[in-house]
Amino acid sequence: MNSVESAKYRKHLEEGGVPPQQAVAHADALGEVLHNIQESMATRDWVRAEIRTQLQDLKFDMVKWMITLFVTLFIAQTGVTIGAVIALIRYLPR
Known part of the structure; x- marks a missing residue:
């Protein structure tokens, strides 16, 4: 997940009532998971x-x-x- 998408995701979480520190942790964790998935995916x-x-x-x-x-x-x-x-x-x- 790039920084723009990460910031957008954090903003959505914060608007939903999630504390800012938790929103950052969620966004970072999701970004890491998506990066790992992308790394392990087969390319064309x-x-x-x-x-x-x-x-x-x-x-x-x-x-x-x-x-x-x-x-x-x-x-x-x-x-x-x-x-x-x-x-x-x-x-x-x-």
């Missing part, structure tokens, strides 16, 4: 960077999964082809 840049990082990780995981799938299918296809060739060689008349 931080959120964008975090999303960008998460998307890069997701893309990497997807590519890794796709390569694993293609390699597995290639090995399975090769096994089926070799099995078919062996079966043809065995069962064809000579």
Whole structure:
């Protein structure tokens, strides 16, 4: 809370019947709490960077999964082809 807002808040408290010393203490405490909240809040840049990082990780995981799938299918296809060739060689008349 900046000094203008703090003075305005103290004035409202004093108009409401709060003693001046208490009004100052309330305004200072509220200012400190608001400052701490503002410090701990995520900024747009931080959120964008975090999303960008998460998307890069997701893309990497997807590519890794796709390569694993293609390699597995290639090995399975090769096994089926070799099995078919062996079966043809065995069962064809000579």
